[in-house]
Amino acid sequence: MDKIQRFNLYKTINMSVTKTMDTMAQEMFGEFGFSTCSHEERDVIVNILVKQQVNNIKNEQKGTN
Numbered sequence: 314m315d316k317i318q319r320f321n322l323y324k325t326i327n328m329s330v331t332k333t334m335d336t337m338a339q340e341m342f343g344e345f346g347f348s349t350c351s352h353e354e355r356d357v358i359v360n361i362l363v364k365q366q367v368n369n370i371k372n373e374q375k376g377t378n
Contacts (some may be wrong), residue, residue, distance in 0.1 A: 330362065332343070332348075333348070333362065334347040334358055334359075334362070335347050337358050337361070337362075338350050338354065338358060341354075342354050342357070
């Protein structure tokens with residue numbers, strides 16, 4: 314299971330974005346939180362969250378049509 318698949322399980326709607334980023338940093342990279350990640354690790358986390366949010370918006374739009 315790749316990183317994106319693992320974190321598709323997260324419901325970011327129920328968590329603040331910063332809490333979600335901290336949790337992802339801890340579980341994906343063994344960091345204390347997002348702030349201790351390298352730039353590369355931060356990019357991975359942010360890209361995953363952006364993709365999730367885009368998918369959430371697309372799914373919401375499909376549901377209203």
